[in-house]
Amino acid sequence: MSNHQSFDLHELHDPEIPIPEGLEGSIAATSLSRIYNWSRARSTWPLLFGLACCAIEMIATASSRYDMSRFGMEVMRASPRQADLLIVSGTVTKKMVVPIVRIYNQMPEPKYVLAMGACASGGGPFKEGYNVVSGIDKYIPVDVYVPGCPPTPQALIYGFMALHKKMEGQQLFQRNSTPWYSRGPVDEIPIPILGPDIIDPRQASLLRQEVERQAQGVAMTEAQAEAGD
Amino acid sequence: MSDIQEFQSKDIVADPTQEALNVLSERFGSQVSPDDRKNYTGLVVDRDALTDVARIVRDELGYDYLSSATAVDYLGYEDGDYLEMVYHCYRTTGGAPLVLKSRTPRDVATLPSVVSIWPGADFQEREAYDLYGIYFNGHPNMKRILLWEGFEGHPMRKDWREAYYEEEHKPFGSRWPAGHVTRAEEFNPFGRNVKYPEGFTMDQAYDVSEVDHYEGLNLGVQIEGGIQTDRLVVNLGPHHPSTHGVFRMVVTLNGETVETLEPVMGYLHRNHEKIGERNTWGMNMPFTDRLDYISSMSNNLGYALAVEELMAKSDVKGFSQPTERAELIRVLMVELTRYVSHTWSIGFLLNDMGAFFTPALYGIWERELILDFFEATAGSRMMCNYMRFGGVAYDIPARLRAQAILENDVIRDFDTMDFLRELIFERMPRFVDEYHKLLTSNEIVISRAQGVGILPPELAIAYSTSGPVLRGSGIPYDVRRAQPYSIYPELEFDIPVGRNGDVYDRYLVRLEEMRQSVRILQQVYPRLKETAGMPVFGLDAYAPRISEGGEAYGRVENPKGELGYYIIGRQGKEYDQNPWRYHVRAPSFINLTALEEMCKGHKVADIVVILGSIDIVLGEVDR
Numbered sequence: 137m138s139n140h141q142s143f144d145l146h147e148l149h150d151p152e153i154p155i156p157e158g159l160e161g162s163i164a165a166t167s168l169s170r171i172y173n174w175s176r177a178r179s180t181w182p183l184l185f186g187l188a189c190c191a192i193e194m195i196a197t198a199s200s201r202y203d204m205s206r207f208g209m210e211v212m213r214a215s216p217r218q219a220d221l222l223i224v225s226g227t228v229t230k231k232m233v234v235p236i237v238r239i240y241n242q243m244p245e246p247k248y249v250l251a252m253g254a255c256a257s258g259g260g261p262f263k264e265g266y267n268v269v270s271g272i273d274k275y276i277p278v279d280v281y282v283p284g285c286p287p288t289p290q291a292l293i294y295g296f297m298a299l300h301k302k303m304e305g306q307q308l309f310q311r312n313s314t315p316w317y318s319r320g321p322v323d324e325i326p327i328p329i330l331g332p333d334i335i336d337p338r339q340a341s342l343l344r345q346e347v348e349r350q351a352q353g354v355a356m357t358e359a360q361a362e363a364g365d
Numbered sequence: 366m367s368d369i370q371e372f373q374s375k376d377i378v379a380d381p382t383q384e385a386l387n388v389l390s391e392r393f394g395s396q397v398s399p400d401d402r403k404n405y406t407g408l409v410v411d412r413d414a415l416t417d418v419a420r421i422v423r424d425e426l427g428y429d430y431l432s433s434a435t436a437v438d439y440l441g442y443e444d445g446d447y448l449e450m451v452y453h454c455y456r457t458t459g460g461a462p463l464v465l466k467s468r469t470p471r472d473v474a475t476l477p478s479v480v481s482i483w484p485g486a487d488f489q490e491r492e493a494y495d496l497y498g499i500y501f502n503g504h505p506n507m508k509r510i511l512l513w514e515g516f517e518g519h520p521m522r523k524d525w526r527e528a529y530y531e532e533e534h535k536p537f538g539s540r541w542p543a544g545h546v547t548r549a550e551e552f553n554p555f556g557r558n559v560k561y562p563e564g565f566t567m568d569q570a571y572d573v574s575e576v577d578h579y580e581g582l583n584l585g586v587q588i589e590g591g592i593q594t595d596r597l598v599v600n601l602g603p604h605h606p607s608t609h610g611v612f613r614m615v616v617t618l619n620g621e622t623v624e625t626l627e628p629v630m631g632y633l634h635r636n637h638e639k640i641g642e643r644n645t646w647g648m649n650m651p652f653t654d655r656l657d658y659i660s661s662m663s664n665n666l667g668y669a670l671a672v673e674e675l676m677a678k679s680d681v682k683g684f685s686q687p688t689e690r691a692e693l694i695r696v697l698m699v700e701l702t703r704y705v706s707h708t709w710s711i712g713f714l715l716n717d718m719g720a721f722f723t724p725a726l727y728g729i730w731e732r733e734l735i736l737d738f739f740e741a742t743a744g745s746r747m748m749c750n751y752m753r754f755g756g757v758a759y760d761i762p763a764r765l766r767a768q769a770i771l772e773n774d775v776i777r778d779f780d781t782m783d784f785l786r787e788l789i790f791e792r793m794p795r796f797v798d799e800y801h802k803l804l805t806s807n808e809i810v811i812s813r814a815q816g817v818g819i820l821p822p823e824l825a826i827a828y829s830t831s832g833p834v835l836r837g838s839g840i841p842y843d844v845r846r847a848q849p850y851s852i853y854p855e856l857e858f859d860i861p862v863g864r865n866g867d868v869y870d871r872y873l874v875r876l877e878e879m880r881q882s883v884r885i886l887q888q889v890y891p892r893l894k895e896t897a898g899m900p901v902f903g904l905d906a907y908a909p910r911i912s913e914g915g916e917a918y919g920r921v922e923n924p925k926g927e928l929g930y931y932i933i934g935r936q937g938k939e940y941d942q943n944p945w946r947y948h949v950r951a952p953s954f955i956n957l958t959a960l961e962e963m964c965k966g967h968k969v970a971d972i973v974v975i976l977g978s979i980d981i982v983l984g985e986v987d988r
């Protein structure tokens with residue numbers, strides 16, 4: 137295949153379906169899932185949303201040297217309603233996680249989350265801080281984690297490629313594995329509450345248990361913590 | 366422009382503290398006394414007399430510029446258990462600071478507010494209230510600023526412990542020398558970074574964090590000259606593409622005209638100072654990178670200067686001042702950073718004016734080349750962690766593999782000095798001219814920037830603004846001249862100032878500063894060649910122990926303005942590795958104090974342009 141062709145038909149072709157000899161590269165026969173995912177993965181619009189230092193590298197990735205448009209991703213949308221991908225590019229603080237969960241809820245499905253950098257993945261250098269969330273996955277589901285502080289643009293691009301791979305693996309008709317292909321709407325994530333400290337409404341029962349335990353003076357075990365999570 | 370050097374020689378008083386004491390003790394007697402703790406300077410003022418003293422300090426002694434105001438918790442000191450507020454006051458004509466201190470007991474902590482004298486104290490006092498729980502009487506808007514209303518406790522107090530608390534000071538016993546790696550989540554009953562007051566359940570959980578922003582906004586229909594207009598609240602941010610990060614403004618509009626504007630911040634409050642006080646001296650260096658994350662090199666320098674000052678005061682064994690080459694490399698890095706930051710800032714200012722991304726992408730191109738040099742030298746593009754106390758971490762490498770200049774997809778290998786020569790003598794000046802040609806007389810830039818966001822010089826000083834914002838208003842104040850550090854006295858450069866104090870002048874000041882940076886770099890370059898081979902770091906003081914204690918205030922002229930570090934070391938064996946107090950005077954944060962003033966009366970679309978002209982970085986605003 138010459139370099140000048142804009143895309144390679146082999147990408148589109150479903151390898152299970154045989155093509156008559158001599159026609160490879162000229163025609164493609166494929167499944168609905170495959171062509172659907174293929175086009176989805178090549179037009180993933182990220183949300184134009186920077187959080188912290190990592191956002192600067194995200195902008196660098198979008199700039200001409202690294203050029204995100206090679207992946208069909210240059211259309212960064214400022215509205216969550218038009219975005220497919222939420223790049224969490226920086227430290228998530230307790231104050232900020234509230235708007236982030238809202239933004240996530242507002243994104244239409246199918247939607248993906250990429251945790252960029254140490255902070256978004258697990259708290260990063262500021263993890264012990266009193267206002268820092270130990271990774272965005274405590275609140276919203278994450279599809280790809282990109283390590284680094286900040287990840288270089290190359291690393292972020294590698295993350296995009298991993299995401300594309302994931303997208304291409306999702307089958308339209310496998311309702312159980314992919315939440316948005318099942319029937320009915322997907323539940324929204326409850327918005328955290330800023331009380332004396334941040335409160336995840338999903339931990340309400342754990343809070344009550346903890347109060348009871350305090351009253352009895354019994355320490356909490358790890359297994360219980362996990363069960364309540 | 367060159368008047369500034371003359372100021373220095375005639376206006377600097379040898380000991381500003383003594384001079385001020387003579388004046389003040391006459392009137393206030395024992396209410397003002399010198400701070401005679403070892404390695405401390407300044408005057409301790411009784412809190413009842415604070416506002417009167419401050420007024421005289423400003424009006425009669427001429428300290429019109431309040432650089433930094435911050436609190437310190439002296440819990441467990443011999444004479445201690447009080448909170449102390451520290452004010453660093455400067456003259457805008459240059460020279461050393463007069464440091465005022467005022468104390469309050471910890472349990473009912475109150476102090477008089479100095480906002481009526483130095484309006485620039487506004488946010489800083491709110492920060493002290495938020496983090497230390499000092500209530501400032503007379504402050505017009507006393508509420509939390511970084512954390513949310515309803516947060517439990519005042520976290521910077523020494524007896525307040527975070528959810529993931531392990532020990533008072535690093536290195537933590539679990540990591541060194543024992544070397545166990547554990548995850549803090551495992552020890553928290555919620556598996557998260559949270560802690561609640563005893564007996565807390567969901568029944569008590571209500572969110573009051575938003576209420577305050579809308580109180581007293583005076584909404585509703587107004588009848589003016591027979592036309593009904595609504596006052597409207599517009600929330601810009603924290604997720605907004607033009608707020609340069611997670612910054613938020615609550616704006617009330619009358620029609621399209623801005624009536625009030627309240628900045629809401631803290632969405633990136635990463636507890637820099639609390640973590641900094643647990644860290645050892647050296648561990649803070651990489652954290653400073655993440656303050657103004659576009660200019661990590663110059664953040665490093667400010668912190669290095671502060672710690673070096675303290676080390677010199679306290680005679681740390683093995684510590685030596687940086688060599689000439691180390692200083693040259695520092696200036697090289699810092700001026701490259703200034704250039705990068707200004708290209709970025711101008712690019713994004715244009716973004717805010719509606720020239721979506723094209724000008725910014727122009728700026729990013731030159732930046733990439735400089736980042737390649739940073740990466741080759743320090744090991745990282747953005748988070749350089751490069752300076753050390755007494756020098757820099759490594760010398761400049763002999764060769765450099767730059768990817769930014771790809772020819773036929775081949776990574777090219779350069780002699781570093783050749784690479785720098787091309788950069789400093791050809792590319793960088795050429796690019797400034799190009800920016801100038803494309804933007805300065807551009808019709809859209811002129812109509813969006815001229816006469817917009819005017820900040821008169823008196824107000825620029827009063828609000829403690831710094832950097833291009835202050836100079837754009839016509840005040841020739843630059844720390845590199847006003848209180849020189851490193852080798853700046855040996856270098857020739859001008860301080861550009863604006864005339865009208867509007868967005869356009871700030872843009873012009875930045876553009877001219879880029880030229881001046883290039884000029885400095887061109888002076889540094891030949892000297893770098895001459896000093897090749899000279900050591901850049903005396904290894905002895907790599908992880909210092911500062912046993913005598915004391916205070917130091919290191920400040921540098923960062924691209925965004927004056928960046929200051931106020932650090933305190935505590936005397937004693939168990940404290941000598943860690944700062945007792947570590948405060949960052951962040952220029953972006955304090956420059957925002959003037960934002961409302963600049964925006965009032967303008968149209969809502971001008972807000973983003975004015976904000977863009979202040980050039981904030983949220984890592985530094987919220988810390």
Ligand code: SF4
Pocket residue numbers: 188189190225226227252253254255256260261284285286287655
């Ligand atoms: S991972 Fe590092 S670079 Fe990214 S936001 Fe966190 S501190 Fe900043």
